[in-house]
Amino acid sequence: MSDAALSPAQVAPARRPMRFRETRRMAATYSRSISAMLGLALVALFLATAAFGPSVAPFPQDAVGAVNFEAKLLPPSAEHWFGTDQVGNDIFSRVLFGARTTLQIGLTVTGIAILIGVPLGLIAGMTGGWVAEAIMRVTDVFLAIPGLILAIAIVGALGPGILNAMVALSLVWWPGYVRLVQAKTLSLRNEVYVDAARALGAGPMRILFVHVLPNCLSPIVVKASMDMGMAILGAASLGFLGLGAQPPFPEWGAMIAQGRSYLPDWWWCAFFPGLAIYLTVLGFNLMGDGLRDVLDPRQR
Numbered sequence: 001m002s003d004a005a006l007s008p009a010q011v012a013p014a015r016r017p018m019r020f021r022e023t024r025r026m027a028a029t030y031s032r033s034i035s036a037m038l039g040l041a042l043v044a045l046f047l048a049t050a051a052f053g054p055s056v057a058p059f060p061q062d063a064v065g066a067v068n069f070e071a072k073l074l075p076p077s078a079e080h081w082f083g084t085d086q087v088g089n090d091i092f093s094r095v096l097f098g099a100r101t102t103l104q105i106g107l108t109v110t111g112i113a114i115l116i117g118v119p120l121g122l123i124a125g126m127t128g129g130w131v132a133e134a135i136m137r138v139t140d141v142f143l144a145i146p147g148l149i150l151a152i153a154i155v156g157a158l159g160p161g162i163l164n165a166m167v168a169l170s171l172v173w174w175p176g177y178v179r180l181v182q183a184k185t186l187s188l189r190n191e192v193y194v195d196a197a198r199a200l201g202a203g204p205m206r207i208l209f210v211h212v213l214p215n216c217l218s219p220i221v222v223k224a225s226m227d228m229g230m231a232i233l234g235a236a237s238l239g240f241l242g243l244g245a246q247p248p249f250p251e252w253g254a255m256i257a258q259g260r261s262y263l264p265d266w267w268w269c270a271f272f273p274g275l276a277i278y279l280t281v282l283g284f285n286l287m288g289d290g291l292r293d294v295l296d297p298r299q300r
Contacts, residue, residue: 026294036290042283050103053096062089063097065248073266083268085259089248091268095276097250102232102280105166109231110224112170117177118220124178125185126208135178142175148237155243162251165244169234173227180223184216218295222288229284236277252277 030036054060058079062068068088076083082091120139124132142150154168188194194211202210238244239253247254252273259269 030290030294033290033293035286036293039283039286039288039290042279043287046099046280046283047103049096049099053099057093057096059090059093060097062093063250073262073269076268082272083266085269086262091255091272094250094255095252095272098252098255098273099276101162101245101249101251102235105162105169105235106228106231108166109169109173109235110227113173113177113227114220114224116170117174118181120174121178121181122185122208122213122216124182126189126204126212132182136182139175139178142172143179147172148234151234151238152241152243155238160243160246162245162249165235165238168238169231172234173231176223176227177220180219181216184219185212188212188215222292222295225291226285226288229281232284233277233281
């Protein structure tokens with residue numbers, strides 16, 4: 001019996017086993033990839049560090065600018081796992097506190113970029129005409145300028161600081177979502193099921209939110225997972241240049257900038273914050289690759 005011959009109350013339970021099987025298939029596909037599971041483990045470690053790191057940091061006062069010159073530039077040891085910096089701060093504690101700042105940056109930049117880019121991409125893909133042309137030409141202007149250079153210019157105009165760095169990166173990130181969603185919408189709006197919904201009297205908003213947007217979610221999720229890592233890297237770059245978080249604020253890029261003056265003798269000052277950035281960005285990129293393999297039918 002077809003779904004048309006069943007009531008909605010009968011159709012929903014009938015579809016639950018199918019959805020459960022699809023979820024199991026996706027989980028099995030993801031778990032077969034060693035790199036994807038490694039990425040998931042690194043992201044889980046990063047999230048756990050951001051959530052619980054400040055609570056378990058052995059020297060929490062070192063994250064707010066404490067000074068202890070008697071313990072400056074100590075190498076890694078049982079007491080100071082990552083050593084100490086030029087003012088005696090415990091680097092391990094500052095890395096733990098910096099994880100929460102890094103997560104905030106990644107979520108804020110990616111979230112704002114999605115909120116700006118996805119609606120504009122849907123409008124450009126569904127409407128066409130001069131509206132779509134205007135949106136895409138403005139997008140091209142932003143894409144024509146290297147992202148980090150534009151972010152540096154914006155932060156230079158607004159002034160250094162973590163908030164201004166997040167605003168600058170958000171303004172740089174949204175054009176990629178416009179391009180992605182607009183291209184996906186153009187391919188979906190002439191599909192058979194969209195024409196069928198239109199023939200049955202469905203309005204433009206229903207077609208957009210019921211038939212088009214749900215089918216755009218997969219590439220958006222994959223891009224967002226990868227953009228989290230790239231946003232974190234971009235914020236660290238601004239921090240390294242002195243345009244992001246300002247000392248003594250515990251931010252990984254700023255910590256590397258402070259520690260580079262002590263290379264190579266006191267290598268741990270820059271090595272461990274850099275390692276944290278490397279593992280976090282690697283984790284999000286590997287997880288994004290795994291999600292692409294799971295969510296993209298062409299990769300199955």
